[in-house]
Amino acid sequence: MSRVLSVPGIAYGGDYNPEQWPEEVWAEDVRLMREAGVTMVSVNIFAWALLEPREGEYDFSRLDRILALLHDSGIAADLATPTAAPPAWFFRAHPEALPVDKDGRTLSYGSRQTFCPSSPAYREAALRIARVLGERYADHPAVVMWHVHNEYGCHNAECHCDTSAAAFRDWLRTKYDDDLAALNHAWGTTFWSQWYYDWDEIIPPRPTGAVPNPTHQLDWRRFCSDALLSLYEAEREVLREAAPGLPATTNFMVMHNFDKLDYWRWAPALDIVSNDHYLRSTDPESQIDIAFSGDLVRSLAGGPWLLMEHSTGAVNWQPVNRAKTAGELRRNALAHVARGADGIAYFQWRAAKAGAEQWHSAMLPHAGTDSQIWRDVVRLGADLRALAEVRGSTGTAEAAIVWDWSAWWAVELPSQPSGELRFQDLIRAWYEPLWRAGVAVDFVRPDADLSSYKLVLAPSLYLVDDEGKANLTGFASGGGTLAVGFHSGAVDENCHIRLGGYPGAFREALGVRTDELFPLLPGESVGLAGLDENSTGTLWSERVALAGAEAVASYTSGPLTGVPAVTRNAYGSGTAWYVATRPDPTTLASLLDRIREEAGVESVRTTPEGVEAVLRRGPDADYLFLINHGEVDAEAEVSADATELLSGKGIEGGSVKVASGDVAVVREPR
Ligand code: GAL
Numbered sequence: 001m002s003r004v005l006s007v008p009g010i011a012y013g014g015d016y017n018p019e020q021w022p023e024e025v026w027a028e029d030v031r032l033m034r035e036a037g038v039t040m041v042s043v044n045i046f047a048w049a050l051l052e053p054r055e056g057e058y059d060f061s062r063l064d065r066i067l068a069l070l071h072d073s074g075i076a077a078d079l080a081t082p083t084a085a086p087p088a089w090f091f092r093a094h095p096e097a098l099p100v101d102k103d104g105r106t107l108s109y110g111s112r113q114t115f116c117p118s119s120p121a122y123r124e125a126a127l128r129i130a131r132v133l134g135e136r137y138a139d140h141p142a143v144v145m146w147h148v149h150n151e152y153g154c155h156n157a158e159c160h161c162d163t164s165a166a167a168f169r170d171w172l173r174t175k176y177d178d179d180l181a182a183l184n185h186a187w188g189t190t191f192w193s194q195w196y197y198d199w200d201e202i203i204p205p206r207p208t209g210a211v212p213n214p215t216h217q218l219d220w221r222r223f224c225s226d227a228l229l230s231l232y233e234a235e236r237e238v239l240r241e242a243a244p245g246l247p248a249t250t251n252f253m254v255m256h257n258f259d260k261l262d263y264w265r266w267a268p269a270l271d272i273v274s275n276d277h278y279l280r281s282t283d284p285e286s287q288i289d290i291a292f293s294g295d296l297v298r299s300l301a302g303g304p305w306l307l308m309e310h311s312t313g314a315v316n317w318q319p320v321n322r323a324k325t326a327g328e329l330r331r332n333a334l335a336h337v338a339r340g341a342d343g344i345a346y347f348q349w350r351a352a353k354a355g356a357e358q359w360h361s362a363m364l365p366h367a368g369t370d371s372q373i374w375r376d377v378v379r380l381g382a383d384l385r386a387l388a389e390v391r392g393s394t395g396t397a398e399a400a401i402v403w404d405w406s407a408w409w410a411v412e413l414p415s416q417p418s419g420e421l422r423f424q425d426l427i428r429a430w431y432e433p434l435w436r437a438g439v440a441v442d443f444v445r446p447d448a449d450l451s452s453y454k455l456v457l458a459p460s461l462y463l464v465d466d467e468g469k470a471n472l473t474g475f476a477s478g479g480g481t482l483a484v485g486f487h488s489g490a491v492d493e494n495c496h497i498r499l500g501g502y503p504g505a506f507r508e509a510l511g512v513r514t515d516e517l518f519p520l521l522p523g524e525s526v527g528l529a530g531l532d533e534n535s536t537g538t539l540w541s542e543r544v545a546l547a548g549a550e551a552v553a554s555y556t557s558g559p560l561t562g563v564p565a566v567t568r569n570a571y572g573s574g575t576a577w578y579v580a581t582r583p584d585p586t587t588l589a590s591l592l593d594r595i596r597e598e599a600g601v602e603s604v605r606t607t608p609e610g611v612e613a614v615l616r617r618g619p620d621a622d623y624l625f626l627i628n629h630g631e632v633d634a635e636a637e638v639s640a641d642a643t644e645l646l647s648g649k650g651i652e653g654g655s656v657k658v659a660s661g662d663v664a665v666v667r668e669p670r
Pocket of ligand 1: 150151154276278309316317347357360
């Protein structure tokens with residue numbers, strides 16, 4: 001059954017928490033929602049304590065009134081199960097459901113998400129309220145989607161209690177087919193006398209005297225992601241039984257260094273993928289982060305997705321919380337649409353008066369409607385209405401970046417050749433020049449179908465299993481262009497080193513063999529010849545020997561002077577590049593330009609400096625988003641029969657003006 005969102009066009013709204021306000025305020029809420037063009041709000045996210053005052057006793061009267069009011073006002077409800085914040089009474093009855101951190105501290109209730117993901121009492125209580133809610137509102141005319149929980153794992157991705165330990169053992173018994181010897185071999189437990197003779201000897205990777213076992217830690221991360229996924233799936237099942245046709249989502253958080261959940265495993269369990277994205281005050285180019293996030297979410301979704309949360313202005317959880325500058329709210333929201341969002345929502349509708357998030361911005365700020373944010377919110381509503389036809393269109397990438405959560409977890413484990421490698425930074429270093437060049441990219445799993453791509457980049461793929469290895473190298477030998485970053489292919493799915501020389505899995509395809517690694521110290525750099533003038537490498541180097549490949553660049557200083565640093569290999573009917581250091585950003589940009597030009601991957605559009613161009617492709621038209629992040633007004637070429645959707649005007653002379661800070665969305669018939 002295909003469960004799709006019935007709200008037309010680009011959905012618009014935010015988290016709506018009317019239970020935090022006296023009822024007199026609600027009428028004003030919906031009146032202003034209509035004024036802003038809000039079409040869908042997420043309700044009930046943190047309302048458990050009010051819905052179920054005592055175990056098994058419910059009071060749905062308030063929620064009944066909220067949903068009726070929304071329905072009467074023509075606003076759809078994305079109805080949440082409130083399971084991210086169990087009430088105090090639950091923890092008094094079930095203190096064993098409180099989570100234990102890795103240092104053995106039991107956390108207290110008093111905020112949110114303070115439950116153990118493996119707690120049977122929590123699961124039972126969560127499914128009970130989900131079932132009652134599902135049955136009560138399955139046919140409610142306001143309800144268009146289930147918002148299951150909220151940001152799984154945001155605060156409690158790991159619990160180290162004994163219940164979690166037992167659940168971890170069960171998960172391991174399933175994974176290793178009840179074969180303890182298989183686990184011992186996979187974990188390499190002959191090392192340091194770690195051999196297990198009884199499943200009960202296995203505990204979570206709690207703090208220990210020296211470095212813990214890497215595969216133990218890796219399986220633990222996989223278990224923690226799966227433990228939360230199983231809670232999501234259980235709630236979704238209960239809701240499906242009650243309302244088989246309603247779509248379910250849960251909001252991901254793919255950026256913010258959020259490495260807790262393996263979203264490739266999660267995404268297929270969602271009817272509609274949604275994501276939350278927040279800017280970091282310290283990031284001067286947050287437009288790149290938005291694009292990065294949007295491309296990753298669209299790839300997880302395999303098409304359009306919903307932006308479930310972002311902010312109209314400052315958040316409250318950074319050391320200093322920056323407001324948005326003029327036009328930034330609009331650029332941010334439309335940039336998410338450009339990357340495939342079919343819905344734009346905020347945390348939250350009305351700025352809170354009390355509680356831990358009272359200093360967080362909202363669509364309706366503390367200052368009320370006589371405010372810049374409110375004017376921007378109303379204008380955005382009109383913009384999104386003008387973009388209704390964009391819904392359903394999707395990306396056009398010919399280049400893909402490999403992204404894998406196990407590889408992320410593994411490369412950041414302790415006792416690596418270098419403790420300086422950060423997966424997200426390594427990927428962003430390659431994503432950023434592609435973004436600047438206006439190249440469309442998808443993100444892919446190592447074992448994805450790569451047949452629609454000309455170029456596949458693996459900036460950081462420390463861990464890869466045999467299937468991923470065969471898929472990626474087969475892509476190159478079959479005629480594609482593969483580019484691999486240093487310290488990739490080093491280990492298999494159990495974190496065992498692929499012997500015979502580095503970069504293990506990719507040695508043959510790359511036509512190189514490294515016998516020793518020379519990671520660089522913080523601040524250290526080495527000269528490079530063969531690329532841009534005065535180029536340097538930092539972070540990493542290794543003694544690469546050519547085994548069929550040609551050297552494109554080599555080191556001009558340091559112990560590896562004369563050794564290849566970047567190589568290119570003709571492999572089958574394709575090409576495989578190896579980038580064995582981190583070139584300075586300008587050099588990496590020109591190297592990636594060369595690689596993609598050879599691969600025949602072009603920019604979406606050539607645009608003036610500072611103008612981001614993104615394309616969504618629909619059945620009859622392309623939608624070209626032009627976002628001017630620069631200081632000067634610009635003019636971009638478009639097709640002669642194009643229309644600018646935000647203004648509704650036809651375009652004369654084959655070019656469109658985009659003022660500094662402004663956005664144009666151009667429909668080009670195909
Ligand atoms: C999100 C969360 C929201 C709100 C928001 C504040 O992580 O889902 O409930 O806390 O952050 O930025």
